[in-house]
Amino acid sequence: MMGKGTQMVRTPGVPGLHFPASLGQLSISASYIARPLICCTQLPAQLEEVGRDSRYSSSYGAMDKEYVGFAALPNQLHRKSIKKGFDFTLMVAGESGLGKSTLINSLFLTNLYEDRQLPEASARLTQTLTIERRGVEIEEGGIKVKLTLVDTPGFGDSVDCSDCWLPVVRFIEEQFEQYLRDESGLNRKNIQDSRVHCCLYFISPFGRGLRPLDVAFLRAVHEKVNIIPVIGKADALMPRETQALKQKIRDQLKEEEINIYQFPDCDSDEDEDFKRQDAEMKESIPFAVVGSCEVVRDIDSRPVRGRCYSWGTVEVENPHHCDFLNLRRMLVQTHLQDLKEVTHDLLYEGYRARCLQSLARPGARDRASRSKLSRRSTTEIPLPMLPMLPLAETEKLIREKDEELRRMQEMLEKMQAQVQQSQAPGEQSDAL
Amino acid sequence: MDPPRQCPSPSSSRPISPRTPSCEMLGYVGIEAVLDQMKIKAMKMGFEFNIMVVGQSGLGKSTMVNTLFKSKMWKTTPPGLALGPIPQTLQLHSVTHVIEEKGVKLKLTVTDTPGFGDQINNDKCWDPILGYINGQYEQYLQEEILITRQRHIPDTRVHCCVYFVAPTGHSLRPLDIEFLQRLCRTVNVVPVIARADSLTVEEREDFRRRIQHNLRTHSIDVYPQECFDEDINDKILNCKIRDRIPFAVVGADREHLVNGKYVLGRKTKWGIVEVENMKHCEFPLLRDLLIRSHLQDLKDITHNVHYENYRVCRLNESHMLPRGPGWVNLDPAPANSPANSPANSPAIPGPSKVCRWAQDTPSEEY
Numbered sequence A: 001m002m003g004k005g006t007q008m009v010r011t012p013g014v015p016g017l018h019f020p021a022s023l024g025q026l027s028i029s030a031s032y033i034a035r036p037l038i039c040c041t042q043l044p045a046q047l048e049e050v051g052r053d054s055r056y057s058s059s060y061g062a063m064d065k066e067y068v069g070f071a072a073l074p075n076q077l078h079r080k081s082i083k084k085g086f087d088f089t090l091m092v093a094g095e096s097g098l099g100k101s102t103l104i105n106s107l108f109l110t111n112l113y114e115d116r117q118l119p120e121a122s123a124r125l126t127q128t129l130t131i132e133r134r135g136v137e138i139e140e141g142g143i144k145v146k147l148t149l150v151d152t153p154g155f156g157d158s159v160d161c162s163d164c165w166l167p168v169v170r171f172i173e174e175q176f177e178q179y180l181r182d183e184s185g186l187n188r189k190n191i192q193d194s195r196v197h198c199c200l201y202f203i204s205p206f207g208r209g210l211r212p213l214d215v216a217f218l219r220a221v222h223e224k225v226n227i228i229p230v231i232g233k234a235d236a237l238m239p240r241e242t243q244a245l246k247q248k249i250r251d252q253l254k255e256e257e258i259n260i261y262q263f264p265d266c267d268s269d270e271d272e273d274f275k276r277q278d279a280e281m282k283e284s285i286p287f288a289v290v291g292s293c294e295v296v297r298d299i300d301s302r303p304v305r306g307r308c309y310s311w312g313t314v315e316v317e318n319p320h321h322c323d324f325l326n327l328r329r330m331l332v333q334t335h336l337q338d339l340k341e342v343t344h345d346l347l348y349e350g351y352r353a354r355c356l357q358s359l360a361r362p363g364a365r366d367r368a369s370r371s372k373l374s375r376r377s378t379t380e381i382p383l384p385m386l387p388m389l390p391l392a393e394t395e396k397l398i399r400e401k402d403e404e405l406r407r408m409q410e411m412l413e414k415m416q417a418q419v420q421q422s423q424a425p426g427e428q429s430d431a432l
Numbered sequence B: 001m002d003p004p005r006q007c008p009s010p011s012s013s014r015p016i017s018p019r020t021p022s023c024e025m026l027g028y029v030g031i032e033a034v035l036d037q038m039k040i041k042a043m044k045m046g047f048e049f050n051i052m053v054v055g056q057s058g059l060g061k062s063t064m065v066n067t068l069f070k071s072k073m074w075k076t077t078p079p080g081l082a083l084g085p086i087p088q089t090l091q092l093h094s095v096t097h098v099i100e101e102k103g104v105k106l107k108l109t110v111t112d113t114p115g116f117g118d119q120i121n122n123d124k125c126w127d128p129i130l131g132y133i134n135g136q137y138e139q140y141l142q143e144e145i146l147i148t149r150q151r152h153i154p155d156t157r158v159h160c161c162v163y164f165v166a167p168t169g170h171s172l173r174p175l176d177i178e179f180l181q182r183l184c185r186t187v188n189v190v191p192v193i194a195r196a197d198s199l200t201v202e203e204r205e206d207f208r209r210r211i212q213h214n215l216r217t218h219s220i221d222v223y224p225q226e227c228f229d230e231d232i233n234d235k236i237l238n239c240k241i242r243d244r245i246p247f248a249v250v251g252a253d254r255e256h257l258v259n260g261k262y263v264l265g266r267k268t269k270w271g272i273v274e275v276e277n278m279k280h281c282e283f284p285l286l287r288d289l290l291i292r293s294h295l296q297d298l299k300d301i302t303h304n305v306h307y308e309n310y311r312v313c314r315l316n317e318s319h320m321l322p323r324g325p326g327w328v329n330l331d332p333a334p335a336n337s338p339a340n341s342p343a344n345s346p347a348i349p350g351p352s353k354v355c356r357w358a359q360d361t362p363s364e365e366y
Helices: A030-052 A052-060 A070-084 A100-108 A166-183 A214-223 A239-255 A272-283 A325-335 A337-360 A364-374 A393-421 B031-047 B061-069 B126-146 B174-183 B201-217 B232-246 B282-294 B295-317 B352-363
Strands: A086-093 A130-139 A143-151 A198-205 A229-231 A295-297 A303-309 A312-315 B046-053 B094-102 B104-112 B158-167 B191-192 B253-256 B261-268 B271-274
Touching: A070 A364, A070 B352, A086 A100, A086 A166, A086 A337, A086 B031, A100 A198, A100 A325, A100 B261, A130 B104, A166 A214, A214 A295, A229 A295, A229 A325, A272 A325, A312 B201, A312 B271, A325 A337, A337 A393, A364 B046, A364 B271, B046 B061, B046 B295, B061 B158, B061 B282, B126 B174, B126 B295, B158 B232, B174 B191, B191 B282, B253 B271, B282 B295
Parallel strands: A086 A143, A086 A198, A198 A229, B046 B104, B046 B158, B158 B191
Antiparallel strands: A130 A143, A295 A303, A303 A312, B094 B104, B253 B261, B261 B271
16 A cells, blocks of 8 residues: 555546555566566656656656666556556346445446346346356556446346356356466467456344345355445444444454455555544444435535435445445555456465365366366366376476475474473473 | 204205105214214224235334334344244244324234245245134135124124335336235235435336336236225325335334434434324324225225135135026136135135126126
8 A cells, every 4th residue: 555655657637546656566466576576677768758758757757866766666567557457357246135336337437238128027027147248348547447337137136046046156256267267378478357346245234133135145256256235225223223234244244254355454654544444444444335326406505426315315435424435445546457466465375275176186087077068168178188297297386285294294293202302301292 | 862963955965876866954963973882892802914925034014013003013023133943944923913193093913924935945935924814714615604602703804915126226126016916816915115314215116116117017906096086076086096006115113302302213424214204204104004094995905805806715615606597607727817826725816806797787698
């Protein structure tokens, strides 16, 4: 996050879209780290170019003579990112009627659900869960974001909702599988990242916390996708009801050991105000949100986005009314990149490790053949035959590593015994 | 002794049935005092009313009952502080209170259904409820066929079932439709839109129209049923009510100061939702329907229609009813009835069937 010492590069016209200037944030993935080291030798020439560029001259003018100049690296990253563009896949899940579509439209200020037809009640009697993808390109301040929205209509609708989350889990794993295949393939220039980066799960404000269906769904997906729980239609609740419900949900999440997305802690050198704000935001998880795309005029006839009732007007962007601003700030303005990183570094790597480990064991043959049948693509590149080390050698490697670990453990134990004996020579030491 | 009254005009005494000729009153008889006698008797005996509330947890059922009868019938649980975990199976429990107003005693029994629609698999979650309702009918029937009957059979039959629909704003959910289809044949059902303070006025109207459309499509006959309108006045009154069903209600059991008066309401950061303000919600309509205007009608329809249907089925099946005039061969399983019937009776015909029977009696073949 931003610190006092780091400089912030801000493109004009983008409210709150920050690019971290501290190099500590740049440990994103292998492809990024390689570049700066290579460019190091060419820096002085580049720096002059940078110095001439009016956008950066004010910040870096003094650096020409005394510094090496790789503080300009973030700008390069920045320019490359703008050129490349961002893509982000967001999944929304939850029962119907909790204000999901309205919230998405409010968050991104676009009408993604224009062509949506709400099914009739009789159609819903036989509806099963479907996965729908909608894409939209949003541009703000010269930055393009390709947003893909994954919707799950039919979730929790039928009388019998057993296993209704399985299609969702399968979908998420399919995206991982696709990426794994692309990453292990020969042509890696244009890998399309269709992995789900974040799942906004909507909880009903009318319930007494998480319901059995919520718990079952979250348990099924929490190791596969970043979950941000959200209380929809929060204008149905009074303030103390909201607090009680949030606390109950937090307790239930802890009890059921569901790992939701943890917003990273701010650096210790942040100022107190910022830390307090950050703590407040974290305290308000799950976010109690209200969505609206209509502009209403309240009593002072100030146009605000909100919902107009006969007893008052709920303002969507008023932090006292709901947590919409917090959600928008944390999801879009500050943690968009972090969500992608966690998806790549933690969740995808976990999936990859599980996948490859299961292949390394002999019983994995059956699993591999089963997974062959469920694949959608017609170009059958079977997963086990990755262009990597052949199976036998991988197994040998694993066994060697196991041996090494065991030997090291034995040495450690011997050393510990020696230390204990030397400390209390006369005493009988406990068994190791 | 009553003071001498004016001779009533002939038009004031209406003939009761079309066959008895109107006769001209030649003096004051005093038959209108029978109304006073009935009133005194009723006040001595008191009234009974049994109401059942059904809906998912958190929709404000207990708060609504408290608000309706302006007394703490139930201890309401604020959200997030549930007294216990959601019950694994549907349980029913009843609470009986005697409340009094201006000398009139009302023995009110409220049956709650915690756990309805809360599980992952809600199939057949309506069976315990149907079983309970039919059980009450059975109890009454057993008392009625005794040789030496009690003077006043205690009436535990459910007179009205208030069904709470979640305010999704879209349409009725499959669970709602399945439940309503089965229950509207057995008991008077009044659907309401619960927690309506999350919907704006336009959203409420849209939702209401869609629900009415759904009810018509699936032939769900909610109270007040059209086939029981007795005369034109009833029809006009009930049509107005039917146009507004389901009512969008909000319940509250706390009072707040609004314009110098204390009113029941919910206080939020953007305003106070007043429960008894018609501009805010339709709670007064529900209260008027259930208590002020149609309470006796609910009881009458339960006794004359639903209970009679149950009785006919039971007696038919146990062959206790002799095959005399008025015997009707009620098909045990009509083509489009749901597979779900309560265990002790094959099929309960809908109210429309009984009406037809009453009209067709003279031409029925024995």
